[in-house]
Amino acid sequence: MDxxxxxxxxxxxxxxxxIIAEIRLRHMLVGLGVRAIAALIAGFGLLLLELTAYFALIQVLTAISAAAILSGVNFAIAATxxxxxxxxxxxxxxxxxxxxHVSxxxxLQREARAVQSQFVGMVHHPLNSALPLLVPLITIIVRSLKRSRAAAPAAATEQT
Incomplete structure (x- = not known):
């Protein structure tokens, strides 16, 4: 647990x-720009091409069938x-x-599992988890008691 x-x-x-979000956003913006330019160019080009094709098809077919054929071609190009x-x-x-991201x-999942196992160990065996804290605390208390015992006779001799 670090x-x-x-x-x-x-x-x-x-x-x-x-980084992943920036890459996806950049790709989405480029795709949107390409779609807009493609739609604009296709609009002008298809307008002229369709007008030409319409006049050519009127010579062979009826006006309704010529318009239906050209609209089907427009839908196919747009889908592509x-x-x-x-x-x-x-x-x-x-x-x-x-x-x-995956790594x-x-x-992070490994660290969470380690924290969880330490927490479970602390709950099930609280003395084992408190022991590393108790040993330095006990040594501090013992030293403090030794100092106070050594200081007590010295203070008694000074008062007399």
């Missing part, structure tokens, strides 16, 4: 959680872009942070 190791473990756990932007983050930083959590 309080410094518990504090170090908690600090490592807090730092890795912060969202699937690409929604990929999970992959990187060595995130893997390393997750490994450190810090394991170390």
């Amino acid at each position: 309080s410094e190791s518990i504090v170090k473990t908690l600090r490592a756990l807090w730092r890795t959680d912060r 872009l969202f699937m690409l932007a929604g990929r999970p983050p992959s990187g060595r930083e995130l893997e390393l942070a997750n490994e450190i 810090a959590t394991d170390a």
